[in-house]
Amino acid sequence: MSEPTRNRSRATLAVVAALALAAGIAPARAETDRNTPSFNLYGSPGLVDMPTAEVLPDGTLSATVGNFGNTTRTTLNFQITPRLSAAFRYSAIRDFNHPRSKPANDPEGIYYDRSFDMRFQLLTESPSRPSIVIGLQDFIGTGAYGGEYIVATKTVAPGLKLTGGLGWGRLGSYNPVATTGTRPATVLGQGGIPTYDRWFRGDMGVFGGVSYAPNDRLNFKVEYSSDDYTRERARGAHVKSSPWNFGLDYRFRNGGQVSLYHVLGEEVGAQFTIVTNPKTQGIPGGIESAGLPVAPRAPGAAQDLGWTSDATRGTAAKASLTELAAKDGLIIEGVRLEPTRATVRLLNPRYGAVSQAIGRTARAMTRALPASIEEFVIVPVVDGMPMSAVVMRRSDLERLEHEAADEMLARTSIVDAYGRAPRPDPGTYPKFEWSIAPYLQLSVFDPDNPVRADSGVRASAKVEITPNLILSGSVTKKVGGNLDTVTRRDKSNLPRVRTDQSLYSSQGDPAIEYLQFALYGRPAPNLYSRVTVGYLEQMYGGASAELLWKPVGSRLALGAEVNYVQRREFDQLFGFQDMVTTDPVTGIQREIPNFNGHVSAYYDIGNGFHGQLDVGRYLAGDYGATVTLDREFANGWKVGAYATFTDASFEDFGEGSFDKGIRVTIPLSPFLGTPSRKDNAINIQSLSRDGGARLNVRGRLYDKVRDYHEPEAVKSWGRFWR
Incomplete structure (x- = not known):
């Protein structure tokens, strides 16, 4: 097997594993019937390549991996509300003749692309009307998969559905029937920003199809596609001889789906989808013994x-x-x-x-x-x-x-x-605990090698000297990995506060991940405090202070954090280095400021939604704000996204234009079979850059505090008698 092939296999397997964990191969069973929506090659409700107006049950989380010909697409899809859904997709197109698709370590050439989709159901299906959905495909990105559509789907008999729609962009590229304005072809900035200048503009095509499910397991699909695969055909990645695509789905009882396809008149494909719904998983528990019964007092x-x-x-x-x-x-x-x-x-x-x-x-x-x-x-x-x-x-x-x-x-x-x-x-104090366990550190979405990783052994220890004074730290020893092989040393117009990670990986073995004293307190009613001093994270040491205002019955909390940081030596031992970085392309030196910090507002919006706004100064000295929105479930699952905008221009930031990402938190108790407060947090970040970077200090207050306050306690009160 060639080295490029091994790289592709490792990347695909790593992304699939992460998304499979995010989708949570959960023990609960999903209800399926003949009218259950199926997934297309974009990982969204659809036929083969075209969308339908079907909508997944509220809260559904799915991970899809599909391949046909030279294209592989991996998609994470989340039904945010009963009508609104979003998807993040990572695609690889082989033999795609594009300058960025032929890095030195992969002469075969693979074009990697990140894209985001949004869908909204305008009308629900009724006996007299179809469901109607409006969608934006790849609306934040380079626009390689960019397209918009309005689609209608109607169930005309049990298991039989008809779909028809209008598409723009890619979905209007084959046999267009009309034109609505001029559609720009250039990429906005560095990519990664909304392509609003082309939405519903340009050539408009017609697509449609039919699906028939004779039972709750099989589903047959045929479609007329309005996507001409213009770029892929022009660059030799695909051949097309027909607009007709055909598909066959097999549905598992847990909601998963396996599909086989014949597409473009020339190629065959296959797809696998994992489906779960945090909303229906139930409140986490386990196989624990029953609680003690109440002991009533005797009269008098x-x-x-x-x-x-x-x-x-x-x-x-x-x-x-x-x-x-x-x-x-x-x-x-x-x-x-x-x-x-x-x-x-x-x-x-x-x-x-x-x-x-x-x-x-x-x-x-x-x-x-x-x-x-x-x-x-x-x-x-x-x-x-x-x-x-x-x-x-x-x-x-x-x-x-x-x-x-x-x-x-x-x-x-x-x-x-x-x-x-x-x-x-x-x-009672002092207390001491320690652990030794394997670790895996990932770096994803580098266009030259989409997944890099280090693995090894981590030894951790914590001493609770007093109830609120804690000494903690961890040491790692790398066994293998390739985080130190990052070759993309792009020009940066900001101090290199994060893009020197490969130097820390190559020289930090063994490494002190962090070693810190943390002092927590209650300085006044409704107030909570933290002061942390030491080696705070992989790249920085110093001091961090935080104050949080959170009334016990309030959905609103306000916080402030200020940090004084010093850059650690690349070997991640006890030394520090100066706060000046050198751009590897231009040789220009830039100074990292010692002080950074934020003021924050947190709000429980209701209906499971939680928002956070952080405003302040980031590590590179840029000023701006991070907006975060999560949907949280009573059982501990969380699915959310964030975006950071600062005064660093899109050009200074580089590829991706601004920092953004998706995060999924999975409670471990359903998998362990016993009650547990542990969870696994997966962050899917578009690309690590220097703009909008924040100090990774441990022990921030809000998540510690909110769990025990009234709004959160009430959500799980159903387990009071368990």
């Missing part, structure tokens, strides 16, 4: 205060509560007992659903604490910071144990815990 027992004058009974009650909680994987660090109130300091290292940890602690309290204690106050603590105080009445627990969890929620208060947490018991 609540009047007995004799234990308050017997210290041994109070000590025994605390010990019993600690032991019962430990059986559920919870840690009671301290208990304050009063005649009618008990306040518990709780650590939850196990349950992703905060309400489940609260509910199990409360039930243990009914079994361990003296009968006169009527009010329970549970204070979850993270890194020494009291997050909130969950206040409930013991009599409500006794009365409502077999009722819906919402009944208990209506009688529970979640308030600020400032000054309310008991002190940790003597001997």
Whole structure:
């Protein structure tokens, strides 16, 4: 096998593996029937190459890999709302005679292309009308796959659907029937920005087709394509002799799809699609033992205060509560007992659903604490910071144990815990933990080699000196990889704050990934703080300070972070270097500023959507803002995207024009089979550049804090009695 072929295979397999994990080969089964939408070669609802007006169920996440002839497309598609969907696609076209498709390490020539799509359903299908969808294909990118369309699909009999549409751009290139204005052919800037100057302009073509599913497994498709594959044919990548394409789908019970195609009158293709829906996965849990039942008090027992004058009974009650909680994987660090109130300091290292940890602690309290204690106050603590105080009445627990969890929620208060947490018991700190595990570090979407990776062994350790003073770090030893072989040393008009990564990879073996002290605090009601000092990440050390304002019952939070950084030596040991970088093309030196930081606003929009806005100065000294939008599910899944715009021009930024990406967070408990707070976050970044780069400091406050506040706790309250 030639080296270029090995590179293609490695790239394809790595991208497929990442997207398969993002799609979450989940244990839940998807409901399929004869009218289930199928996926086309673009990884979107469609026939063979053309779109349909079918819409996937709300929340559907799919990963598709398709190949025909010299083209391979890998697509991640997400149904954002019931009517709106988006897709990110990475394509490789072999034997594509294009200057950028023939790097020195691959003389065969492969053209790699990134593209984004959006689709919106204008009208839903009814007995008297079809579904109508409007779509933008490759609307952020080089425009290689650029096209727009309006398409209608109607189910005319069980399993039988008719589709017809109008297309522009690529979808208007074969046998156009009309022209609507002039469509520019040049790429805007460096690519990666909306191609708004050509939407629904130029030649307009007609496409259509029919699909028939005789049952819920098979689906036959035929289409008339309006895509002439003009560029690919002109550059020798494809041959076309017919506009008619044919396809056959086989659907699995879990919603996946395997397809075979005959396209362009000349070529055959195949496709595989993985489908899951975080919305229907259920709240994460596992095969855990049932929680303790509530222990009701005997009549009149609540009047007995004799234990308050017997210290041994109070000590025994605390010990019993600690032991019962430990059986559920919870840690009671301290208990304050009063005649009618008990306040518990709780650590939850196990349950992703905060309400489940609260509910199990409360039930243990009914079994361990003296009968006169009527009010329970549970204070979850993270890194020494009291997050909130969950206040409930013991009599409500006794009365409502077999009722819906919402009944208990209506009688529970979640308030600020400032000054309310008991002190940790003597001997609780310091704590020490460590681990040794493999690691994989990826660099993706370099046009000369789309996937590079290093792998090796990582040793990590953490010492909690006090509840809120933590020393942590990790060391890596590389076993193999090729991150140090990056040859694209482009001209940059910004300091090289990220594009020197290959130097850190080649010289940092072994490497100190990070080594830092972090001090967390609660300086005032509604306020949380963090100060971090040390080697903060792979490339920078220094100091970082953060302050977060977050009322316990509010959907809004405001934060500020300021960082003083110093560039680390490339060997990633204990040394630092000056803050001046040299452009490898021009030799021009540019200085990295020591100070950067942001002010941030976070807002829970509702219906599972969460927004974040960060405004400030980035590592390269550019000023701007990052906008992030996530859709979050009660079971811990998150799917979102971000974009950063700064005062660095598109030309200074380079290829991609601005920083942007997609992120998927997958809770691990469904795969582990036991409750867990661990998750796997996958970031699909268009291309790492110097503009819009932010310090990768660990331990930022917002995600630590929000989990235990009222808006988040309420979302998973259904697990309170689990």
